[in-house]
Amino acid sequence: MSVRPVVITGDPVLHRPAAKVTEFDDSLRELIADMHETMDAAHGVGLAAPQIGVGLRIFTFVFDNDDDAPNRGEIINPVLTVGKISEQRPDPDEEAEGCLSVPGYSFPLKRAEWVRIAGFDPHGQPIAWEATGWFARVMQHEYDHLDGKLYVDRLDEKWSRKARKALKGEGWREAGNTWTPGIDEDPFGH
Numbered sequence: 001m002s003v004r005p006v007v008i009t010g011d012p013v014l015h016r017p018a019a020k021v022t023e024f025d026d027s028l029r030e031l032i033a034d035m036h037e038t039m040d041a042a043h044g045v046g047l048a049a050p051q052i053g054v055g056l057r058i059f060t061f062v063f064d065n066d067d068d069a070p071n072r073g074e075i076i077n078p079v080l081t082v083g084k085i086s087e088q089r090p091d092p093d094e095e096a097e098g099c100l101s102v103p104g105y106s107f108p109l110k111r112a113e114w115v116r117i118a119g120f121d122p123h124g125q126p127i128a129w130e131a132t133g134w135f136a137r138v139m140q141h142e143y144d145h146l147d148g149k150l151y152v153d154r155l156d157e158k159w160s161r162k163a164r165k166a167l168k169g170e171g172w173r174e175a176g177n178t179w180t181p182g183i184d185e186d187p188f189g190h
């Protein structure tokens with residue numbers, strides 16, 4: 001197992017849809033082990049394969065939840081059903097989201113309070129659960145990565161303007177920017 005560098009926004013792998021997994025083999029399970037190790041080293045609550053430069057529909061998560069789901073797990077080729085999203089403005093304190101691929105930043109965003117997710121485990125067996133609250137947010141955030149979408153792409157006008165300015169200031173506009181958890185300084189100060 002090894003910690004992989006985390007790809008930063010601007011790299012095409014983060015901005016295009018990922019491909020379905022077709023082989024449920026040992027190399028898939030090794031990839032998932034590396035994703036868990038990278039997620040933990042980065043103090044993340046979720047990690048999608050494109051974030052380590054692998055364009056496959058897989059994400060891992062670690063999140064204590066009251067839903068009927070494991071606190072740590074992974075899902076492959078997921079299908080997401082999303083509840084209604086409030087049209088109210090997001091609360092900057094309670095609804096600020098972050099992403100390991102937009103290191104050091106967070107911006108508020110409304111998400112659905114409920115989702116259902118269905119997909120496959122690393123052995124190709126079907127799995128599914130419902131998620132609520134912040135766990136539902138994690139599911140939506142990680143699922144978005146598989147469609148080439150980052151949370152900063154979903155911000156309202158006010159916050160989108162701030163995010164664009166921040167990303168421009170960082171120079172994150174092209175391929176190849178990464179940071180390595182456990183080696184580079186933790187961008188979220190963990």
Ligand SMILES: [Zn+2]
Binds near residue numbers: 101145
């Ligand atoms: Zn993310």
